[in-house]
Structure formats: C-alpha cells, structure tokens
Amino acid sequence: MEFFFRVKTVAEVLDIISSFPPLPEEEVDLSEALGRFAAGNILSPEDLPPFSRSTMDGYAVRAEETFGAREGEPTVLKVVGEIPMGQAPDFSLGPGEAARIATGGMLPQGANAVVMVEHTETIGDLVEILRPVAPGENVLRKGEDISQEDIIIKGGTRFTPALLGLLAGVGIGRVQVRQRPRVAIISTGDELVPSQERPAPGQIRDINTISLSAAIMEAGGLALPMGIVPDDEEALFKAVSLALEEAEVVLISGGSSVGTRDYTLKVIERLPGSELLCHGLAVRPGKPTILARVGHKAVFGLPGQVTSALLVFYILVRPLVCHLQGAQGKELFLPRTWARVSRNLASAMGREDYIRAHLSFNEDGLWAEPIFGRSGLLSPLARAQGLIRIPQNSEGVYQGEMVEIFLLP
Template identity: 50%
Template sequence: MKFFIVKTVAETLDVIANHFHPIVKPIEVPLIEALDMVLSEDIVAGGQVPHFDRSTVDGFAVRAKDTYGASDSLPAFLTVTGKIEMGKEADQALKEGQAQAIPTGGMLPAGADSIVMIEHVEEIDDLLNVYRQVAPGENIIRAGDDVNAGDLVMAAGQRLRPQDLGVLSAIGITTVRVYPRPVVAILSTGDEIVSPDKKELAPGEVRDINSMTIGAAASQCGAQVIYGGIVADNYEAFAAKAYELFNQADLLLLSGGSSVGTRDYTEQVMQSLGKPGVLVHGVAIKPGKPTIVAKAGEKPVMGLPGHPASALIIFHLFVVPLLKKLQGQSPAQIDQRIRARISRNIPSAVGRSDYIRVKLEERPDGLWAVPVFGKSGLISTLVRSDGMVEIEANKEGILEGDMVSVHLFQ
C-alpha cells in the first residue's frame, strides 16, 4: 500500500464523516451534570411553559378596552379590586372597569388581557388613574408561549448549553440520556521532546508543547484527556505505549513522527493497532500536510504534525469534527465562522489549501481579518490569532478587501 498520497481537506472530512460514528452507548445522567454533553434522544415537552398566563412587568391587570384613549391629560379611571400574590392562584375574576395589582411573574386573573405598567398609573385608595392605553396581550406571556405540550424541545445531537439545561428544567426533566464524554489519549513522540518541567534544556531539546495545547483543546470539546507522556523514536517502545493508550481511549492522538523520515514510525504504529488501518496519509494543506487518519476496529487514531501551530490547526480542522461525531453531534452544528475583510493580498499555490492565521480587528468600516504570519513551529502565532482563513486549493490567493470566512478558534 502506498502512503503519503495526499487527499484534499474535503476528502479528509468525508473520510471522517463516513468511517466514524458514536462508539459508546448512551448513558443517563442528572441534568446538573449534563452541561456540554450531547443528547442521544429527542426531548418532547409533556406540558406547557409557562402553564398559566403571567405578567412580564410590575403593574395592574386590566381589560385593554377599559384603557383605550387614556392619556396624561385624560386618564382612564378603574377600580382596584385586589392584589395578586406571587406563587398563588389569581382566583378573583376581573370585570369591566376593574384592575388588580400584579407583580412581575404573577398569574393573570380571568377576564384580564393585558398589564398596564406601574409607571403609567396613579393609585389613590381604590381608584386607579391610568395615563396610557394598552393593547390586548401587552406585557403578558400566555400559557404555552415558551413551550407547548408535544413540542420537540431539543433534538438528538444537541450539545447541552446552560440555556438548554434551563428549558429542560422548566418542563420537569431531571435526567437526560446523553453520549458519554469521549476519552482522548495523547502521546508525543520524538527524541528531542522533553517534559515541560525540565528546567535546563540540553542543546537540541524542545519542551513538549503539543500535549498541553491538544489536550486542552480536547477538553474544550468535552473530552476526558489521558496524557500519555513522551516516547522516543524507537518502534518497539512507541508501539507498546500506543497500544496501551489505545486500549484506554475512544480516540488516540499521536503527535509528531507523521512525515516520511526514516525514523518516523507513526504510520507503522497506527497500522499495527488493527484493521482497516490508515485511511489518509497526507493532506493537501499548508500547514499540516503530514496528517494521518486511521481506523483500528471501530476506533479512530490520528497522527498530528509535530510543529505546534500545525498540530493545533489540524486539530481544529479534523479532530474537532471527529470528536463531535463520536459524541453524536453533526459537524454542521459546530462550525463557527464569521465574515470579515482580509487586510492584505496573500498569494497561494494552486493544488493545496492554505490556512492563514488571522487576528480580527473592528474598524470604522467593519470587521477586518489581519494575517498573523509565522512558521508552523511558532506557537506564539496562535496566541495572537483569533481564527484562520482558508485559501482554497483552486485559488492563487486572495486580495486585500476580499470578504473571507474566518474559522474561529474556540
């Protein structure tokens, strides 16, 4: 089998979409523990939210037609017949010419169809002077305005955000069935790579950056991370450690050793983990060409470039959609892009996709994407960047002022 026959970005994403699926059975968790987890089933409302008509302001419940024509110079006069209390039923119906005091969130009494705000009235004993007319439905929420019984509140594949937990609480959901957080194991390779806690570096040594950045990015995607440490450029040691981590994880990420050098064993190790083996070895992209995607049994294994900026860009392009796929979430739900104008001309070679790091600037004439240039081994370029812009493989570059789509870093 010949390797390092590059695929396009689109072809690589298709491989990920077609070969990988949620690989663990859904579990049931308390709602309070479900933040950032992905629903495995649809949620249908069993009742209304709210389940009664309620006020959105402090004021007085009225019949709108009793206020028509009211103004500062000619108020409407209503009789105050009671006060509605929070959390209690409004059991006194409202009749023509009457009003009842009501707090924000209070239950609307029968016969009332609107609320006049407290700022627009004057109460003198049981007489209410209304200085502004209101329309039917003004300042109220009707039963079911938020959620109706039988509504599809949330579809399977939805990542649960704080507001999602709120609406589930409102309809009485206390537990949800979700996909477990995927376990991601990370192993860095290379004779030159040493632990970040080494104080004095020998000539040629480099502290391990990728384990930290890739691990943090995986955690940000909802994964549990196993840090496998560093393995030297020795096939037996590399294969043994990779196999150990592979058996503990849902996704194994190998950092470094994915090019075609004589001591780069990543592809061989990935093949040894199981069939069908390597699916992609090389992507027509800059930076990040020596990227490998493999499948061992049902598990994905990816080889990331050793250069820190390349590795993180490849993570955003390919590992993020893969992680979402493993959690039952569609890639369409997670792609974060905004439109901006590029601030300068950028040439590109036809036949490969170039990804340019950019910083966003808000200018008087709109949002601009300012390129942050630097070699793929420079992590500081990503620190200064808000996202990246793709120059597609069929283009020779982009021109200053062109509208571009900025893929935001999380």
C-alpha cells in the same frame, strides 16, 4: 525527497470521519450536561410559562377597556384585589375592574394585559389608567416561550446555559447524551522532555501534550496523556497498543512525515485490523497527517510542530471528537464567520490554506489581519483569534475580499 500516499482533501477526510459510529448513550443530570450533545430530540412535557404572567409591576386589566385613555381623560377602573407573588388569584376580572399585580404575578381570569404602575394614579379603591395598552402588552402568555410537546432541543445540539435553563423551566432534570470520547495523546521524539523539566542542550519541552489536552477538553472529550515515547518503533508500538485499549481516538504527535525516523506509519501497519485512510493532507500547514482506522477506533499521526498539530486538530480531530458525541451539522466545527482580509494573500491550487489572524472591527465591519510566522512558532497562534481559510480551488485572495474565518477557542 518526501512521498505522500493516499493524500486526501479536508472534505474527503471529514467524509471518512462521519463513518465512525457515535459512542453509546448515557443519562446525566443537567448540572453535568453543559457542552454535551443531546442524543435525540427533547420534547417539552408542559407549557412555559405554565400560566400567563405579568412582566411589569402595575394593574391587570381588560385591554379593550383602556382604549382612548390619556392624561386628562383617564379610564377609571375599580380595584377588586391584589395578586400575591407565587399564588394563583382566587377571583376573576369583570367589566370595569382591575387588580394590582407584581412582576411575575399570575394574571387573573378575564385579564389580558397589564398597565405599568407609572401610567396609573390611585384614588382609594379606584385606579386611573393614563395610557392605553394592547391585548398581551406587558404579559408573557401561557406557553409563549415553549408549548407542550414542542421540540426544545434537536438531537446533536450542544447544551448551552440557556438551553439548560429552558429544560429546568419545564421540569426536565436529566438528559440523554453520548459518552465522552477518550482521546489518548502520545508525543514522540528523543529530544522531548516533560514540560515541567528543564531541558538539557539539544532538548525541548513537550508542548503538544498540554496544548492538545486542552483542545480535547474544549471539544468535550477526555484527554489521556500517555507520556513521551522515544524514536523507537517497538516503544511506539507498545504505547499505541496500550492507548487503543483505553481510548477511542489516539493522537501520535510527531513522526508522521516520510523519513528515516518515521515509525508512525510502520506501527500503524503492524496494528491488527488497521486500515490506512489518509497519508498526506491537502492543507497547509499540516500536510504530513495520517489517519487510520483500527476497528471502530481512529489513530491520527499529527505533525510534530505544535501549530500544525493544533490546526489539524481543529479542522479534523475536533469534528471527530464532536461526531463521536453525537454532534451534527455546524456543531461539529469551530464557530465560523466572515471578515474582510487586510492584505493580499497568495495560495496554491490543490490545497487549503489556514492562516492565523487577528480580528478587529471598524466602520466597514469585521477585518482579519494575518499573523505570519513559521509553523514551529506557537506565539503567533496564541495571539490569533481566528484562522483565515483559503479554499482548495483558490490561488489566493485580495485585500478587502471577504474570507471565511474559523474562530479559535
């Protein structure tokens, strides 16, 4: 019979995770910032664009002078110049005047709109405007994208390609981020062999190290595989002690359920200054999960089955890895959406269920098709695009009901 002590809900463990202090800051180039998290708010030092510019090839004009223009009764303006790309115009537009301009060109003083070249006809140094334009039409105004002193990025936001482009556009080349957490991975079990070796009868390849390493890197952490440790308490104690010297987070894969071969809990209790925070998680799959604190560092005992281990990683370890990097709010979690479930799903009150799912669209929107399989099978998770979350206070969901989906990387 199994006993679980200090069983926690997912919400309770996430609250515990928020108490771990984020890692120190460091400054990096924009080229190294993708996927990192801003350590604080970043303000724009200038306007973007820095000048009003054309979004079309055509003629810069005073918009009010084109009102009423149409084919057969065009507005005729005098062309007083052409604006070269990459140069500021050395003239301004007066009444009845226009200037040739290319896409991206800087509007001259006095102009407030651009007429597309397709809506004009030229006669010598005159241009006929065949359609009217409104003020600001075909123009990006100075500061329309970002104004000086605007907040470009709030602290805790993940840097995306678009955000990095925005920073480059206002001349910011380096940013403050939190350090990447080092996450050590220890796989336990006498039956395990490295994934590149051929297992003997009764042995299996170590899948968890590779899967968890990839998940850590996706979350922005640095994976530190510590190798395979046999079912021996002293060997595991040495491995965990070494891992705590090198990493901020330690993942022990296997040996987290209560049983005769369970050394994870014993090892954690022996660690100086350790505090057991959770032994048993109100979630399926993943009930035999351990979380302990050693100083400012976290030690997780994950289930040995790879599907359960990855699920616990996604809902608990990944938020911690992101939190240590300074992530806030939705940035802590996998992206989420809502979909209709394709069949009835039963659940038990008092625990959260996470069910692998294939996602597809039809005329009714997004649908989630559950993918069933034992927790020891990895292929169902490999085929899944999301996880259906059934809340703790629910006895299940009915076909066609809207369910929350965690989108898998």
